[in-house]
Amino acid sequence: MKRRWIYCDNLFTREVQTVRVVTTAEMKQIEKRADETGVSYQQMMENAGTAAYKVIREKYPNLEKMVVIAGKGNNGGDGFVVARLAAMDSMQVQVILIEGAPVTEDAAANFEKLKCLPVKITDMDKAWNTTESDVIVDALYGTGFHGELRPAGKLACQYMNNQAGKVAALDIPSGMNSDTGKAAEGVTKADITVVFDSYKYAHAENRDDICGEIVLENIGIPEECHA
Numbered sequence: 001m002k003r004r005w006i007y008c009d010n011l012f013t014r015e016v017q018t019v020r021v022v023t024t025a026e027m028k029q030i031e032k033r034a035d036e037t038g039v040s041y042q043q044m045m046e047n048a049g050t051a052a053y054k055v056i057r058e059k060y061p062n063l064e065k066m067v068v069i070a071g072k073g074n075n076g077g078d079g080f081v082v083a084r085l086a087a088m089d090s091m092q093v094q095v096i097l098i099e100g101a102p103v104t105e106d107a108a109a110n111f112e113k114l115k116c117l118p119v120k121i122t123d124m125d126k127a128w129n130t131t132e133s134d135v136i137v138d139a140l141y142g143t144g145f146h147g148e149l150r151p152a153g154k155l156a157c158q159y160m161n162n163q164a165g166k167v168a169a170l171d172i173p174s175g176m177n178s179d180t181g182k183a184a185e186g187v188t189k190a191d192i193t194v195v196f197d198s199y200k201y202a203h204a205e206n207r208d209d210i211c212g213e214i215v216l217e218n219i220g221i222p223e224e225c226h227a
């Protein structure tokens, strides 16, 4: 795998940092290597959701109500982990399924774990008025997003963008192409984006208006898997 680097000039400290940036295909290779070395896909999802939940709690310590907007892929799976941890912390949690039940094995396993917890699982029509929520977790699309938003996704992004609560995007704000940074019409505007393992090219586009604050989190992938 060809490793690419970009240089970020931190405006506050003028410190120049070197960071790793990967394509979606490279990220899949990294995850595959991690799985082969014993860090299972399920464990990576658990670590991603746990890391995101930790960041959300640190940034917004007085949370009482959370809404998770979930897609049917693995980004949605990360969102189910966040929802579970929030419910176990006695937060009021609502999960809104935008495109029905999860279709990937790992996301489906995490969805099942929600069923024994006091989590409201619903679709958009029966959702709470999320103006009452402190934080909205964008777990709709991550690196798997391509093309333009379809009607259900567009409605969900509009819903997130119109709320008073903070929007925390998992990996990539929904509607942004991971490899090109191209933003689809109606893209989610996040206050914070928690990035898993490596920056993607979308994060290097200086779209603070879409990504908000970008926080990179380790999800337990050994360093040698990136080589």
Ligand SMILES: NC(=O)C1=CN([C@@H]2O[C@H](COP(=O)(O)OP(=O)(O)OC[C@H]3O[C@@H](n4cnc5c(N)ncnc54)[C@H](OP(=O)(O)O)[C@@H]3O)[C@@H](O)[C@H]2O)[C@@H](O)CC1
Pocket (backbone or CB within 6 Å): 031, 041, 042, 044, 045, 046, 048, 071, 072, 073, 074, 075, 076, 077, 078, 103, 104, 140, 141, 142, 143, 144, 145, 146, 147, 148, 149, 150, 153, 170, 171, 172, 196, 219
């Ligand atoms: N691999 C791992 O183990 C780990 C992965 N992790 C996480 O997984 C994320 C990547 O997951 P992913 O590859 O499942 O893709 P994801 O971003 O959920 O989206 C796919 C879904 O979106 C849909 N879709 C796409 N475009 C669309 C459109 N325009 N309009 C409507 N739908 C559209 C597409 O549907 P389709 O186009 O196939 O009909 C499919 O159902 C990654 O960002 C990270 O958060 C972490 O947990 C760490 C471990």
Ligand SMILES: [K+]
Pocket (backbone or CB within 6 Å): 075, 138, 139, 140, 141, 142, 169, 170, 171, 172, 173, 174
């Ligand atoms: K997302």
